[in-house]
Amino acid sequence: MTRLVIFDLDGTLYRGESPLPEARECVARLRAAGIQVAFLTNNSSYGRAEIGAKLRRLGFSAEDRECYGTSDEAAWTCREEAYRRVYVVGEPGLQRAIEGAGVEAVRDPEDDSTPCDAVVAGICREFSYRWLDSALQHLLRGAEFIATNPDPTYPLEGGRLSPGAGSIVSSLKTASNRDPLVLGKPEPRILHRILRDFEASPTETWVVGDRIDTDLEAGRRAGCGTWLTLTGVTSELPVGQAGGPNLASLVF
Ligand SMILES: [Mg+2]
Numbered sequence: 744m745t746r747l748v749i750f751d752l753d754g755t756l757y758r759g760e761s762p763l764p765e766a767r768e769c770v771a772r773l774r775a776a777g778i779q780v781a782f783l784t785n786n787s788s789y790g791r792a793e794i795g796a797k798l799r800r801l802g803f804s805a806e807d808r809e810c811y812g813t814s815d816e817a818a819w820t821c822r823e824e825a826y827r828r829v830y831v832v833g834e835p836g837l838q839r840a841i842e843g844a845g846v847e848a849v850r851d852p853e854d855d856s857t858p859c860d861a862v863v864a865g866i867c868r869e870f871s872y873r874w875l876d877s878a879l880q881h882l883l884r885g886a887e888f889i890a891t892n893p894d895p896t897y898p899l900e901g902g903r904l905s906p907g908a909g910s911i912v913s914s915l916k917t918a919s920n921r922d923p924l925v926l927g928k929p930e931p932r933i934l935h936r937i938l939r940d941f942e943a944s945p946t947e948t949w950v951v952g953d954r955i956d957t958d959l960e961a962g963r964r965a966g967c968g969t970w971l972t973l974t975g976v977t978s979e980l981p982v983g984q985a986g987g988p989n990l991a992s993l994v995f
Pocket residue numbers: 751752753754755952953954975
């Protein structure tokens with residue numbers, strides 16, 4: 744029996760500001776059947792309130808508590824680890840999320856000396872050599888190393904690809920010769936949190952996404968069913984993989 748369906752967002756429910764075909768209808772149909780719904784993005788620029796607001800603006804039924812992103816996961820992780828101060832290489836949204844969890848977040852490319860318990864790295868469009876150098880000094884002094892997500896690139900409208908969080912994280916890995924704790928997909932960490940929050944078991948849960956190497960891999964590692972939509976980066980359904988051309992055929 745299916746109790747919970749966890750959707751990827753970009754390429755699965757919408758692209759940019761446009762809902763994908765049958766996506767809103769699919770979410771509504773699942774709710775009408777009594778199935779719980781959650782939303783999970785690797786994007787670290789936004790917290791759950793902003794994710795929920797975007798979904799509602801595009802016409803989806805969604806509550807903030809159903810929305811999960813890597814900036815909130817970073818914030819919850821810092822709180823759970825009882826970090827008092829962390830160094831952020833990322834967007835202002837990541838800093839806000841961490842501060843919202845009651846953890847001091849230093850987001851200053853020039854600050855290489857304030858003692859910090861961890862370096863949290865994500866997408867950072869102002870990234871610079873100075874910022875990399877400062878983060879390295881914190882890591883060399885023993886700060887923990889956390890990466891929001893490993894995505895090498897992310898797609899913009901018009902087909903352009905820009906460097907993603909993984910590109911920033913790789914420079915820190917190379918400089919420090921250390922591997923970070925990775926929060927986002929394909930790691931199953933956030934799926935485990937969603938399963939706990941919704942009190943669902945993996946065997947009652949499906950993960951729906953457009954990327955085999957991140958969305959479906961995270962679902963597989965968490966022991967959930969996986970369903971591939973061909974509205975995003977993947978255009979062909981591998982043999983034996985559940986999925987369809989769009990969410991119209993998602994029926995449980
Ligand atoms: Mg996607």
